[in-house]
Amino acid sequence: MLVKTMRRAAISTLFPVLFLAACGHSAPPVPPAPPVTMSFCGSGPQTMPSLVDVICNTDDITARNLVWSAWGQPAATARGTATIDECAYEDCANGEYTSVPIRPIASKLTHCAAHARAYSSLRYVFVDGNPWPGASANTNTSGYIGAPDRPLPPANQTVSLGCD
Numbered sequence: 001m002l003v004k005t006m007r008r009a010a011i012s013t014l015f016p017v018l019f020l021a022a023c024g025h026s027a028p029p030v031p032p033a034p035p036v037t038m039s040f041c042g043s044g045p046q047t048m049p050s051l052v053d054v055i056c057n058t059d060d061i062t063a064r065n066l067v068w069s070a071w072g073q074p075a076a077t078a079r080g081t082a083t084i085d086e087c088a089y090e091d092c093a094n095g096e097y098t099s100v101p102i103r104p105i106a107s108k109l110t111h112c113a114a115h116a117r118a119y120s121s122l123r124y125v126f127v128d129g130n131p132w133p134g135a136s137a138n139t140n141t142s143g144y145i146g147a148p149d150r151p152l153p154p155a156n157q158t159v160s161l162g163c164d
Contacts, residue, residue, distance in 0.1 A: 011033035036072045037118045038106055045118060047071070050080075052104060052122055055153050059095060060088040061124065062100050075107040076119070082126070088153060089135040101127035112163030123158040 037045035041056035048068045054061035066080035082102035085095040106119035139152060 013143065016056070016122075030101055033072075034114075034116050036076075036109065037112075037121070038115065039118060039162050040122065040159075042164060044067060044164050045112075045116065048076075054082070054104070054159060055151065058085070058088070058151060059083070059097075060085045060120070061102075063104050063124065066104065078104045078106075080104070082131075084131050086131070089132050089139050098131070100131050103127060106161075110163070114130050117164070118161065118163050119159060120161050120163075122161055123156075125157065 035047050037047050038052075038104055039045050040049075041053045043049075043053070046067075048071050050064070050066050052063045052066065054063055062083045063078070063080050064083060066078040068076050068078045070076045080102055081099050083097055083099055086098055087095050103125045105123045105125070106121070107123070108119060108121040110120040112118050126141060
């Protein structure tokens with residue numbers, strides 16, 4: 001008799017729980033967040049680009065073969081190689097190019113049109129140090145014969161990105 005009473009008590013205790021679980025509604029799935037992109041030099045939004053023209057309208061710094069980590073986080077870092085114009089701070093008739101290791105860092109997530117998210121800042125670090133040794137941070141190109149008033153790489157090694 002004791003066994004029957006315990007069985008009835010267990011069933012009467014579990015029945016409401018099972019009933020409520022069977023009638024419960026599952027929450028609607030949460031839509032995934034839109035992918036984070038990067039737009040540079042009028043390129044249009046790209047996700048984890050492998051090539052970035054760091055300085056627009058010149059070939060002073062082009063980052064290539066980029067492999068990103070932490071993409072979509074507040075800051076994403078890439079490893080790659082930059083082709084740089086050694087004449088960026090000189091008045092050369094023709095550019096002289098070399099490759100150096102570079103680490104771009106994308107940061108400052110911003111909201112763009114249609115709920116899109118994009119990085120709005122790109123800082124670049126030359127692993128082996130400044131490839132233009134002796135270049136002054138306040139150099140200007142106003143006296144250049146071949147390219148007067150040409151833009152130079154920013155002294156703080158940071159460029160702004162848009163939502164293009």
